[in-house]
Amino acid sequence: MTDMPTLKPERPFFSSGPTAKFPGWSASNLKTEALGRSHRSAVGKARLKYAIDLSRELLGVPDDYLVGIMPGSDTGALECAMWTMLGARPATVAAWESFGNVWIQDAVKQLKLPDLQVLDADYGEIPDLTQIPQGNDVVFTWNGTTSGAKIANTDWLEQGREGLAVNDATSAVFAQEMDWAKLDATTYSWQKVMGSEAQHGMLVLSPKAVKRIESYDPAWPLPKLFRLKKGDKLNRAIFEGATINTPSLLATEDYILALEWAKSIGGRKAMFERADANAKIVTDWIEATPWMRNMVADPAQRTNTGVCMVFQGDWYESLSAEDQVGVPKKIAAMLDEHDVGYDFNGYRDAPPSLRIWCGGTVEQEDLKRLLPWIEWAYESLRNQ
Template identity: 85%
Template sequence: MTTEPTLRPERPFFSSGPTCKPPGWSLEKLDIKSLGRSHRSKYAKGRLKYAIDLTKELLGIPDDYLVGIMPGSDTGALECAMWTMLGARPATVAAWESFGNVWIQDAVKQLKLKDLQVLDAGYGEIPDLTQIPQENDVVFTWNGTTSGAKIANTDWLAPGREGLAINDATSAVFAMEMDWSKLDATTYSWQKVLGGEAQHGMLILSPKAVERIESYDPAWPLPKLFRLKKGDKINRGIFEGATINTPSMLATEDYIAALEWVKSIGGRQAMFDRADANAKIVKDWIEATPWMRNMVADPAQQTNTGVCMVFQGEWYDSLSDEDKAAVPKKIASKLEEMDIGYDFNGYRDAPPSLRIWCGGSLEAEDIRRLLPWIEWAYEELKAGNL
């Protein structure tokens, strides 16, 4: 039996979304002058535009790309891209985890795309993306939040390809560099890598995507929240702070605070470095722990954000399926009860697992302190004490 550790994480927030707030965050630091005012007022609209401009600056988004704030978090932004752009040519939807499979269901059951290729893979794997024709529009998830599997590169997207590339990057932006030259519609939510509040999403469009929106009218009706055009041209006001619906200015100010924190520590590269360092702590521990393995076998496809791990070994393998499913739940529940670590059980539809968020808003020392507690809880469970 292992001895109960003595060091506790100072910030026990390990959720994969909404994720940990940036270090030093507090409500008192937020600008609240826009609260209680119209989002169309000069000041509030200026804050929304500032959020957009700072996003472009920090992510290195090309000047001729448009960035807009959308309702409905990443889901709203991604589905807006699908509803407004797909159907003009053959399409592929590629998925290797829970949310990617939602986009497949959208394409098959809601949009009912006629010329559709579906590529999927199990948790921890990536399908063969070289099977995707370059003339096809493609929808894919850069980084699988629920499986811990990410694309290793964008070599499978040819430069100047005919089809559009629609990229769900919600747990990748600010943790991995985006290859903007090959991306036409990219979406993410504030609640992920930046530790912002949920509700709003970002939609980033290339000139090629704008041309598609302006030249193509889908066969299906578009709800107001997805209408990006004014007449036969894209409504550029949406990408200058005139959001489609009323945004939360408090959530907006929280997003701005997160962006300003990123800028203060050195920009996106600093965030990449922090996520890489945090993930290395967890991955090294997994390698050194005989009863644990990374859900993703290929190191090139292992994420640096939501690292997912599954149990193995003689004791675990001897359990019934029901008891196996209970192992990560009991460990996560016990450590949450003790205020050691919150929300690091695996995703509900994934194989029984633990998932530790390693994005740049977390401090490495808190991750180091969590891991011995997982070892302790595992041994307590084996001994029948949990």
């Protein structure tokens, strides 16, 4: 029987969204000058523009791309891109986890795209992306938040391709380098890799995406929250801090604080290194643990953020399907009760699993302290 560990993580926050605040975060460090002010005021608009500019700088977004703040988190930003740009030419939606499957349902049931290719794969796998015609618009999730599977590269997207590439990057940015030259609409949310408060999404548009928006009017009505045009032109004020609807300036300040921290430690490269080191701790442990395996078989497709793992072995496989589902839930509940690890059970639609967030705001030592507790909880269940 494995003894109960004595050391606990100092910050037991391992949720995959919202994710852990950066080390040293304190609400007392949030700037408050804009609070209680209109987002249209000079100070409010300036803070929103500062958040946009810092995002551009840290992510290395090209100068001729536009960056804007959108309502509704990553979902709002991604669906805005789909609703405003799809339908002009054949489209492909590729999915390998739950959120990508939502975009498939949007394309099939809501937009009812007439010339649609659907590519999907089971959790932990990636479909054959070379099947996508280069003339198709394509919607895909760079990093599968609920499966731990990411694209290994962008070789399947040709430079200068005719179709648009719409990229849901919400659990990839600030952890993996974006190939901006091949991306036309990229979206993410503040609460994922940067650990900021959930509220808003970001939309990054290439010149080709802007051209599509200005030259194309979709057949379906657009809700106000998705209307990017003013007359026949893109409303560029949206990408200068004049948001479509009222944003939370408190959430904005929290996002700015996280961006400033990332900049202070060396920018996105430092964030990449932190995520890589964190993920290595967890993936090495999985490889050394006989009753556990990575949900993603191909090492090249394994994420460095939300690492997903499933159980295996004689004891686990002898359980009923219902009891197998209960194993990760019970382990997560046991560690929550001991204030060791919060919210790291696998996603509700995924196979029974654990999912440990390894993004750059997590500390290596906290991960090292968490893993022996998982071993203890597992052995406790086996010996009941």
